[in-house]
Amino acid sequence: MPIAHELEQTTEQATDQPAEEPAIAVEHVSFRYDQVSLDRPWTVEDVSFCIGFGEILGIVGPNGSGKSSLLKLMAGLLRPASGAVYVEGRAVSILTPIEVARILAVVPQEQPSLFPFSVAETVSMGRFPHRKMGWWNVGMGAETEADLVAIHQALVETDMVALADRLVSDLSGGERQRVLIARALAQEPRILLLDEPTAFLDLSHQIDMCSLVRRLAGERHLTVVLVTHDLNVASLLCDRVVMMREGTVRAIGTPAEIIRHDILHDVYGCDVMIDRHPQTGKPRVTLPIQAPQDEHRIRAGT
Amino acid sequence: MSGMPEGQAASVSSVTVQSQKARTSGFPREVTEFDWIAAGAVVTVRRRRLVLAGMVVAATTVIIVCTAFGSAHLGGGEVLRAWWRLVTIGRLDEAGGPVGVILFQVRLPRVLMGFLVGCTLAAVGATLQALLRNPLADPYVLGISSGAALGITLATLLAGSSLLVQAPVAPVWGFAGGLIALVVIYQMAQSHGRLPVHGLLLAGVVLNAVLTAFMMFITSIMDPVRSAGLIAWLMGSVTVREWGGLLGIAAYVAIGTAWLWSHAPVLNLLTQGEETARSLGIDVEQAKKRLYVVTALLVGAVVSVSGMIGFVGMVVPHMVRMALGADHRLLLPAAALVGGMFLVISDTVARTILAPSEIPVGVVTALVGGPIFLYFLLTQKSRMV
Known part of the structure; x- marks a missing residue:
């Protein structure tokens, strides 16, 4: 049974900020990869929701639920088969890649670096x-003063100044992730999309990453959308959470509304324990010790 | 660490932030005083100019010195005097005497042709490496040169005239063959998202074998006189008959290489993956198509004049990248200049080592480049798969 908090949420927002249009509006978006045959279900099916300015929105769900595809659709990296994504009121599909990149930055999952770029060079790609294009780059093609200041600012905010002249390939996973965030900040975007920012990080780096995203959202007035499989990260970091399953949105709401036993059971098909985070009072998910096989079957039957 | 407390990394708009900080802390007054710029974390315009100016001087020296070597023995003093006459009088035919004829009518065109071919192969290699995100890509190893050579071989077979007669047309056939080979290689590279480095090279080996088989078939059915000329051309040489042909290819290559250089920021971003490049504002499909066409044009032109010269396009950009970093705004012109010097020196070795007879320059570059290629392949295995 799909649980629709979406309706009350949108009406609530409408009363809060009647004049302002959302930072991102996803309207009836469906998508399927080219190589997937037509009789298979959609990768993303009829998804609609809005993200307000300055909001931190988390997209969570099981593996293969279409969260990363949804993020790429929002960034214009994939084209929806039907429906449309609007960024600051304009359809992503009619904007050029440059126009999108000036509004919206994507932080991809960290990937191995084959070419010896330094941290500062990687950030300057943002x-x-x-930049100016074309023949201007022959012989010249230098960063302008504004470029250098933006790069410096991005390095400072991600605490990468000391590592600026190191090669990206020599850094640890957490540092590489911060380089990608710095590159996105150098774009001076108004919207930041992050794909699994904490996926391969150990605990202390997860904490750093969460506080970094929070701080950036506050200081730069960024709208942040992040995809994560970690419900606790979503609970602590996000203002609202979109719960996806099999390409559709199962629930939208604040972490307290979404991270509930019945919803998680419906989406993930397993029982989890939920209590309150001791500091924030936000919901916290704990995996129970694996129940013996027969007990599990009995509980599933009831 | 920068001289500024990290906690002050507060607000958004850049220039105002800078002026605030200039007052509150030890923030540099000029942006060029950022510590990380001083530490060489990015390639500044100044550094780019210095490096390239140094390389232009080195390349000029190499060209002059290499004209002094050859089957006819000329003294160093004679060569320098002839060059001095050329510079002061300013016209080639006035720099008279038998020394002048040997230097400027026989050797210099060939040395310059070698330089142009080397420049182009290295620039194309650097471009392909970024485009395919494979630091070991090379037009020869991937079979693109073979494609171009097959195109030209076919043209020779069909047109029935000698190679030199159709000099203006040959690059077009080379372009067509090179482009087809490039598209095939690229489709292979894309077939499973992204082919690992070794997989792509393997695909290139197979493509190379198939195309070479076609060429061997064509040469086997030709009459022996023509096929001998074809085989000599295929082995790779930079012989040139007259200045006119050299100038034509020079214009071709200079425009193509400069165009690639103008796309250096695009190449930088493409090394980071197509999705990242797209999210940073590049129309990836369009950029790739243009780069492929220009790359194939250049390979076609180079192969039509010099046959199959291998490994310059892989070894040179790879080594320059290790020395100067991966920023294509410096890497591409620097690799082109180093590639030119490398081929001029290789060709001088090819001309002189068994003088008065010559060995093909493709043999020299393969003997030097092949082992280096193997070394890269073996040592960097763990990092690149």
Whole structure:
């Protein structure tokens, strides 16, 4: 049974900010990869929701639920088969890649670096949408003063100044993730999309990453959308959470509304324990010790 | 660490932030005083100019010195005097004497042709490496040169005239063959999302074998006189008959290489993956198509004049990248200049080592480049798969 908190949420928002249009509006978006045959279910099916300015929205769900595809659809990296994504009121599909990149930055999952770029060089790539193109780059093609200041600012905010001249391939996973965030900040975007920012990080780096995202959202007035499989990260970090399953949105709401026993059971098909985070009072998910096989079957039957 | 407390990394708008900080802390007054710029974390315009100016001087020296070597023995003093006459009088035919004829009518065109071919192969290699995200990509290893050579071989077979007669047309056939080979290689590279480095090279080996088999078939059915010329051309040489042909190919190559250089920021982003490049504002499909066409044009032109010269396009950009970093705004012109010097020196070795007879320059570059290629392949295995 799909649980629709979406309706009350949108009406609530409408009363809060009647004049302002959302930072991102996803309207009836369906998508399927080209190589997937037509009789298979959609990767993303008829998804609609809005994200307000300055909001931190988490997209969570099981593996293969379409969360990363949804993020790429929002960034214009994939084209929806039907429906549309609007960024600051304009359809992503009619904007050029440069126009999108000036509004919206994507932090992809960290990937191995084959070419010896330094940290500062990688961050300076974020200035691309603000650069001049073409023949101007022969012989010249230098960063302008504004570029250098933006790069420096991004390095400072992600605490990477000391590592600026190191090669990205020599850094640890957590540091590489911060380089990608710095590159996104150098774009000077108004919206930041993060794909699994804490996926391969150990505990202390997860904490750093969460506080970094929170701080950036506050200081730069960024709208943040992040995909994560970690419900606790979503609970602590996000203002609202979108719960996806099999390409559809099962629930939207604040962490307290979404991270509930019945919803998680419906989406993930397993029982989890939920209590309160001792500091924030937000919901906290704990995996129970694996129940013996027969007990599990009995509980599933009831 | 920068001289500024990290906690002050507060607000958004850049220039105002800078002026605030200039007052409150030890923030540099000029942006060029950022510690990480001083530490060489990015390639500044100044550094790029210095490096390239140094390389231009080195390349000029190499060209002059290499004209002094050859089957006819000329003294160093004679060569320098002839060059001095050329510079002061300013016209080639005035720099008279038998020394002048040997230097400027026989050797210099060939040395310059070698330089152009080397420049182009290295620039194309650097471009392919970024485009395929494979630091070991090379037009020769991937079979693109073979494609171009097959195109030209076919043209020779069908047109029935000698290679030199159709000089203006040959690059077009080379372009067509090279482009087809490039598209095939690229489709292979894309077939499973992204082919690992070794997989792509393997695909290139197979493509190379198939195309070479076709060429061997064509040469086997030709009459022996023509096929001998074809085989000599295929082995790779930079012989040039007259200045006119050299100038034509020079214009071709200079425009193509400069165009690639103008796309250096695009190449930088493409090394980071297509999705990242797209999210940073590049129309990836369009950029790739243009880069492929220009790459194939250049390979076609180079193969039509010099046959199959291998490994310059892989070894040179790879080594320059290790020395100067991966930023294509510096890497591409620097690799082109180093590639030119490398081929000029290789060709000088090919001309002189068994003088008065010559060995094909492709043999020299393969003997030097092949082992280096193997070394890269074996040592960097763990990092690149």
